[in-house]
Amino acid sequence: MGRIQRFVDKADQLTPTLIQSTVYPKQMIEVIQDSEAFQGWNARGIGSVDTLQQQAFGKDESFILDFGDHQVGYLTLSIKPVGSPPDAPLRLKLIFGEMPCEIGESFDDYEGWLSRSWLQDEIINIDILPCEIKLPRRYSFRYLKVTVVATSVKYKVAFEDIHCTTVTSGDLSIIPSLPETLTDDLKVMDRIGIKTLQDCMQTVFEDGPKRDRRLWIGDLRLQAQANYLTFQNYDLVKRCLYLFGGMTLEGGEVGACLFEKPEPHVDDTLLYDYSLFFVATLCDYYMASRDRETLIDLWPIAMDQIKIAVRRLDDRGIVKDDPSWWCFTDWQPELNKQGSAQAILIYCLKRGLILAEELSLADSAVLITEYISLSTEGALKHLWCEEKGFFVSGSEEQVSWATQIWMVLAEVRDAKANANLLEKLFNENPDIGLSTPYSYHHLIEALIQSGLRDKALEQLRAYWGEMVKDGADCFWELYNPMDKRLSPYGSNLINSYCHAWSCTPTYFIRKYY
């Protein structure tokens, strides 16, 4: 793997000091089944936390705290014995939930495809009481269920203090205020989008603080765009770009994601679109920051991504579709990725051209211009189906929402044609739809870019607005108003309920409305 230690060191120097706050629980709750509630679970207040200190809990007794909003941080518990001197260890079970489902449903029954280790619970044995325990791991949660698994017959325990020390690299105090005239629902969506972004902003832009707790470039691109209009933490984007640029895969590709610890290392996941997004993210960063030094440093990595990506074009100028590659685009299980990959290539080539021109690299600009022509002509000639009036993808000529959206974003055709395509898309509603907020983001961006601002706002309200109505305090990784337990991982328990790629309502609202 290609490692440029100077870049990794530069990223290291940009590691932010996290802002800490102390958050206390707001109320005691119970989590009950409720067919009207989101995913069938309702968190209902049952009393003030002021009474907690006076209560003593014995074997098999439990309580649930609501911290009032989504939190990312470290838990501290102060526990004292009640009764005789504690003559046996205390065994506690702690369950942390971003959502009521995590408290209501048993983790023991989890059968999803992602690791059960993402579910946030701990069994802890405490030998000495009273004690103050600060758990070493970071949790992402709003709800905390504490169960006394075992004490002894001679003592119970009381919880004198439970609090969370939250961490973030997003400084709320510098976010510009919104115009008073903005409607309340958009203000709420903006606030929740910012909270989502804030909780994902740690020492990198994480995809989700519950899962995967790491830097994915697909998420980074959207987070960075929202960040420029809110927290304006340019250094954090810069750090992430240097990490990706400093640790590429064996073939020189930018990896899809990377890890910070025990020392920075890139994951072995390679996604065609995600490698290309290095170019787009660098372009966005430069446009927002005008940081020419970083652009000069990282341009060779960006140009490498372009050269690697165009190698996948066949002699017709079309991205080859075969079983050997991975392109993300969306979690839609039936989606053929050829069309969207072709469009994402064009989209990123155009951003590469902007950068090459900015750097006055004439040879590169000529080369990229040729690539843009080749791939755009290929798309129009071989992927545009005049009969269907849609772009198609793969050998079965699949018509999907994602392919149309990305062809619009890539501006393969003119604005008028794009607007017509999107309207036709809504009218005919092909089966292969969108299954993530990530894709809804691109839909809305495409609508706005095509001048369909009202339709874009309608979609924003129909999707993120529905999440708000369903009780979101952060925006969720997955959401389908028609199937609220939807998970691409086999269980709604494992979904991330504070997810970077869902934070963009604040971007749309601040940029366009």
Place this chain on the structure above:
Amino acid sequence: MGRIQRFVDKADQLTPTLIQSTVYPKQMIEVIQDSEAFQGWNARGIGSVDTLQQQAFGKDESFILDFGDHQVGYLTLSIKPVGSPPDAPLRLKLIFGEMPCEIGESFDDYEGWLSRSWLQDEIINIDILPCEIKLPRRYSFRYLKVTVVATSVKYKVAFEDIHCTTVTSGDLSIIPSLPETLTDDLKVMDRIGIKTLQDCMQTVFEDGPKRDRRLWIGDLRLQAQANYLTFQNYDLVKRCLYLFGGMTLEGGEVGACLFEKPEPHVDDTLLYDYSLFFVATLCDYYMASRDRETLIDLWPIAMDQIKIAVRRLDDRGIVKDDPSWWCFTDWQPELNKQGSAQAILIYCLKRGLILAEELSLADSAVLITEYISLSTEGALKHLWCEEKGFFVSGSEEQVSWATQIWMVLAEVRDAKANANLLEKLFNENPDIGLSTPYSYHHLIEALIQSGLRDKALEQLRAYWGEMVKDGADCFWELYNPMDKRLSPYGSNLINSYCHAWSCTPTYFIRKYY
């Protein structure tokens, strides 16, 4: 409660620095059901630990290590990922077992009466790999089962190193060697007794390093006696005596047990015999150490125990038996404690008299002599049943082994009568027998004291020797050759398999054989 801070401070200054050693596992094993094996479980070697490093373990895979002998200490694990970079936390379950039953039987099904928290298992979640983890809690174990509860589909884990850092305040290097002529079985019993004592010797004489991990005076008395002939750690006995003397209960009684952390504090358990054993333990300590300063300091506490104990004598000179008191004597569930309590009182009064005379405290000596006469005459007049030829206990005139043994140890009658009584005890074998090594200790001591040395040796071999044949590497808290799953706590899982009060074969062998 009566606290004499000077005594507690003196105890604090005597806190030993523990001796540490590094112990590596000796072999990989499986634990299989085997009706011939002790408690039905057999730990069978299946290979060298040298191969462990080469193996990779994924979800639901596990292995069991045998550390070759009983260990008390801290576990360190070095874990590395195998495969792709770890993209989810690692969740491990660790089960520590002193005995194969703890590995073979599920803790989830535990329904004993003592806290489940004594069962030694941990669930740990590890966010960053590779890692070296030193678990913060101390464990008492020979066997360690490691189960990988969850990794992810992309990686497994290998265990590069697992070791135990053992701790003890018993220095093996100063133990006198045994005569070559001693038979092998006694040498083995001596070695195991010493190992048992060593693993219980921490910053106090613990009753058992698995459970209760604390200082009980009943155990202390026997440990101290074994210690004088082996580790000769006088300071540790002294520390324990100062702790008990420095923290008495509200009525001035020495508590049955105490805790060291978070700061020294006495438990609220009061046992008639245990409070009195402060006198006997102090007497033994003085005889072994000739530490007059400690005797002078602690004598008033000892005299208090005598005065408090004789308050329980009725006008016949008999210890009152009613539902309000607790006397331990033995775990035998049917045992009436009046007779043994009476004898223990006399036994301890006699040791109190020795100390009063040593200190030339004439008034105290006279008073104690009067108490001895009163209680001895009471015992002979009201508890000796000429018709049965046994001492009886309680309103139902119960004949038990324990009452006879303690009356012998208290020398209520002369040596010849005592020998006859013990022989009659064996011949008639009354129903209310002995259920702990603690009581077998007193049986053997009584036999030796009555000149029945061969019978004593026969009993030592029949009891502790059988434990050895059943695979003991330390001597167990509970043992009944006729009922090997015996537990006074409702489950053999919770029994302590390295228990202080069972260490005394080394005492008998070194003192008498």
